Amino acid sequence: MTTSAPTRPAPATGTGDRPAGPPRRRRSQNVSDLHGRALVVRYVLLVLVLFLLLGPLILPLMAAFKSSGEPIFGQSASLFPEQWSLDAFRTMFAQTNMLRYILNSLIVCALSVGSALVLSTIGGYMLSRKGWRGRTLVFFVVMSALIFPFESIMLSLYAQVQAWDLYDTLIGVWIPSVLGPFHLLLMRAAFLGIPDEIEDAAFVDGASEVQRFFRIFLPQVKGSLVVVGLTAFIFAWQDFLWPLLVIQSDENMTMMLGVSRLQGSFGTDYRVVLAGAITAMLPVVITFFFTQRYFFRGIEEGGLKF
Helix, strand or coil, X not given: CCCCCCCCCCCCCCCCCXXXXXXXXXXXXXXXXXXHHXXXXXXXXXXXXHHHHXXXXXXXXXXXXXXXXXXXXXXXXXXCCCCECCHHHHHHHHHCCHHHHHHHHHHHHHHHHHXXXXXXXXXXXXXXXXXXXXXXXXXXXXXXXXXXXXXXXXHHHHHHHHHCCCCCCHHHHHHHHCCCHHHHHHHHHHHHCCCHHHHHHHHXXXXXXXXXXXHHHHHHCHHHHHHHHHHHHHHHHHCCHHHHHHCCCHHHCCHHHHHHHHHHHCCCCHHHHHHHHHHHHHHHHHHHHHHHHHHHHHHHHCCCCC
């Protein structure tokens, strides 16, 4: 009597008779190829956008470093300087009061950033607190301030500065940027984003209102504080219309007014004018470069909440 050898079970082959391994590898390879192509397209688009944004800045940046004999415009002009030179910057600082203008702008920026941080933080915290009447009315009044442009209140503000005897002073330049409604609403939204459970736990532990504000709330809104400070600095540094109205003497002029005067003083030498424009742009670029990480974090945590 013969016995048949035991048959071994056939290995699992997935669906049908095709093995499961190779198709999965092919699918994963196709997916990785698609991701790779999408990544390449993404970087190509980013490079194109970078050239579109930086293209208008390359010409003045390169022209400011050209020597006096090199052409800036025309067919014979080259993009990069044939001989790098700092003569335009030396002429600008030697023949103008540019250092004084920069100092005046820095003073106005320091006042604007300080007042915006302090007042927007206190005001935003008060608007975010519940339990007092009129909170909604005050909120909508602040919201309505965003509707009207600065030009609509400029004349009345100018008359007020004249009445306070602040004409032709840096304090008069600082008045419109003491506190902006955007900063107030941004800080209010940031404080509303903090969970109530954190404040309740601190209240149960016996923390006072001041202790909760400095130890609980302020550390949670650092990103929004950076946004407030950066936007207040950019507004105060780049403001031109309001200083043009309230500043008359040369010693109180800001950086932007000084740059505008370069076009009249060095109208035929565009290298000096472009050097002034580059000098005015550098503080904003450098400040944003070092704070962009916290800036975008503050935008996320300070989304407007109604």
